[in-house]
Every structure is written in structure tokens, then in C-alpha cells.
Amino acid sequence: MSIPCQIGTSKTTLKEHDMSRLEGKVAFVTGAASGIGAASVAALAREGAAVVVSDIDGRSATALAETLSERGLRAMPLAQDVTDESAWPKAIDAVEKRFGRLDVVVANAGIAMKGLVTEMSLADWRRQTAINLDGVFLTAKYSIPALRRAGRGSFIVMSSVAGLRGSAGFAGYCATKGGVRFFAKALALECAGLGDDIRVNSIHPGVIDTPLWGTIPLGGEEARPQRRIDVQRMGHNDAPMGRAGTAEEVAEAVVFLATDSSSYMTGAELILDGGITAGAFPRRKS
Template structure:
């Protein structure tokens, strides 16, 4: 028996990196998956790989900051598969730069995607989950949502917001006794395209820094001394999406190679 048989899932930002790994993993375990992304070609490529493996999925263009689009996406999921049971609120961007360099435009753009988009995802997912009679919401936060990160203050603020939003959603659902759970996931340094886009998404194209060497970062700052893979995160998301985690809500799952556990000094 596969772990997500009968589940109906939505993964935002499902066209790349962690979202792509989550989409293929949920589908592999029997969920029917809506893979949405602002990059429709990328979402379609992920769906093609799911279908090639005999899974069920469809791709749709979605900007998570667009409220009207949320209504349409939920209607499409409903008409294709039925009531949503599983949400992976994953879409996010990172804009790098010191606080004094960050423009208000960049701050707001990052917050719109990373935090407003998560709010909208929950607002439109919960009614469907309540109709379904069960639900699991997984929000993609970060280690940067647990502790400060120089040069990533705006990003860190959004991810810290996601962390506590997840707990509040969990409490509201528990109060409603609706069988909907909500947890946050906190990846460390994971090898995905996000690292090469961190400056490209800044509104000021003149503000470009050297590429980020995540291997070197991990060698110094990660006790396991290596970067993580998108699949490492998808494995945790699968657990939170499945009934194996049925007694977990309002929790945070940290998958970071030990970054937040302590410091290992190698000489």
C-alpha cells in the first residue's frame, strides 16, 4: 500500500528544486498532484516525468500572490480530482543583500511571494480539506526562519513568519476539530537552483554579487559537511503529508545536516 493513496495534493513552486522533488515523491506514493508554478514549462516537465512513471498529475500556471488565480486553481483541482487533502506551500524566492542595500520594493516582493502567498494558499485550501474531512498542510520555511542570517534579513523575516503562521493555522484547525494538520519544514543548505537566482531576482540589476559556493558554505557550517538534496526535504514532506505523522501538528521538521544542532570544529 502506497503512503498517499487517495490523497489529492497541490505543490506550489512545483517546477523546480524542492517543489519538483515533493511533486514526484507525493505522486510516487499515490497522490494525485497539481503542480503549479510561475514557470509553466518547468511544471509541465515535472508532470511529464510523473506521468511517465504511471503517476497522476497536472500542471498549471500560478503566481501564488494572485488571489483570483487561487480561486481558479482550487476549482480546477476540484473538477479534475475532488477535494484537496494535501498542500505543500513551497513557492519562494530569496533576495540577497544587506539591510541598508535592500529596497522596499525587494522587501515587499519577497514578502508577497514567501508570506502572502502562503497565507492565500491556506485560505483557499482549508475549505476543500474540511469538505474532504482530512488535510495536511506543509509550509516550506527554512533554517533562516529559526535564526538570523546576515545578508538575508528580509528572507529570514518571511520564513520566521511562515514558521509561526503554521503554528497558528494548526491551532485554528485544532480548535475547529476539522482533522486538518499544519506543520513547517526547515531545510538547511539544499542544492537547488534558488542559490543561483538570489541576486537575479533583486529589483536592482546593478547589484550582482559573486555566485554563492554552497559546497564551501556546507563544508564550514554544516556538521554533516555537505549540502542536502531536494529529495532529503521531499522525504520529510512525505512523512508530514502521510498518516504516519497523524499526531503532529504545529510542529517544525528541521532537515539541515545538523546546522541548528550545534557546531563541529574540524581542524
């Protein structure tokens, strides 16, 4: 429902917020079976979008899509490695055949590797770069034409605070997240320059409590002795807000960028880090 109203000298309409801002839209999320991707899928589906749950872990993607379908939401699982170029045309084709269009893409799949530069193997560097950087390029290369066919769209890149500033022990990860940050800006300009109504923005989460932290291979100094990264403790110590963020909090930023709530934003960055990059802050002692 729209309510006509006057703000200052301009006439406008206030739209009633009905939690269905993406009704009739189709959203594709990579790395969607876990953490931020899974929370994004749930939030986008809540807003009425049909969601493509794409993940290299096909079993978990199917389980999540089934859970959403059981709740009456439209979801399609896709077992997909974002680095496999040959699978991309088939994936986009399958989505358009099933749902008829594509409106929102969240290039979210990513891994994190910790290790000193002098001790990191080239193979590990390349593996991380293949998923975090090449994967985002391939996601864009094959999904942007589908957004064009739909007439407009939103492409969202999951970067990190590691794409805004350096982080000791995470040089490879920072290189990929800084890379996708500027990739998003260049793609935003490319789309705007071509007259596409396609917005491209990046999200920069700080310390978010997801399974990612348990999967970080600890190399170099951290390997002696092997220590598990305690996300809650890190959030408490490092974030001025005194806690780690949740995947659901990041998913709300995804919804914001996916909907017309952000209709005048492109080439921009949304930071969700509890204040980490705001400036100097004394590290808390636990």
C-alpha cells in the same frame, strides 16, 4: 496488509510499508517545477497521490507533469503565481473538478534575496514578502476549505533554518521564514480549535542544493565583486555533517508530514539542516 501484534500491554497492528501511503489522495505543491517542490511532487506521486504541479513557470510545470504522466502517475500542471489572489479560487476549483478532492498542500514557493538592510529597496523587500509570506497566506486561505471538504488533510509550510535563527545578509528572507513558521503554528491551532482534522506543520531545511542559490540576487557588500554562491562548499563548511542536503531528502520529510506516519503532529517543526542549528560547531576551512 495489517499484521496484528502486541507491544507491551497494548494491542496494535503493524501496517506493511507498501510505498502507497497516499493512494487515492490528492496533493497540491506550489513552486513545484524546481528543486524541493519538484522532488516533493515526485515523492508524493511515488506514494500514490495525484499531484498538482503548480508554479509561476508554467512551461516547466507542464514538462514535469508530462514526465510523471508518462510514468503512469497522475499529475496536473498549473501555471500559477501564488501572489495572485484572483487566480486562487479558479485553481482550487480546477483541482476539485479534475480529481474530486484535495488532501495535502505544500506551500513551498519561495525566493531568497541577499542584501544589507540599509541597501535593500522597499520594492525588493515587498517582492520577497509577497511570495514567501503573502503567498503562504493565500495558499492557506483558499486551500484549507478544500481540505475541510475532503474531511481531513495536511498543510505543510516550507520555512527554513532562516526561520529559526538570524542570518547576516538575509534579514528580509529571515523575516518571511520566521513569519511563516509562526503562521503555521497559529493555523494549526485554528484548525484544531475548529474541530478540523487538518494538521499544519513546517519544514526547516538548511543548505539544500537546488537552483535557488543560483537565483539569489546579490546586493550590498556581496555585489562587489559579484560572486556566485557555491552551495556545495557552503554545505561542506557550515553543516556539521559536512555537506549540503538534497531536495530529495527534504521531500521525504514532506511525505512524512503528508501521510498518517505523522498523524499526531500539528504545529510542529521538522528541521533538516545537517546539524546547523544543533549548536556551536567550528566552521570547516576548505
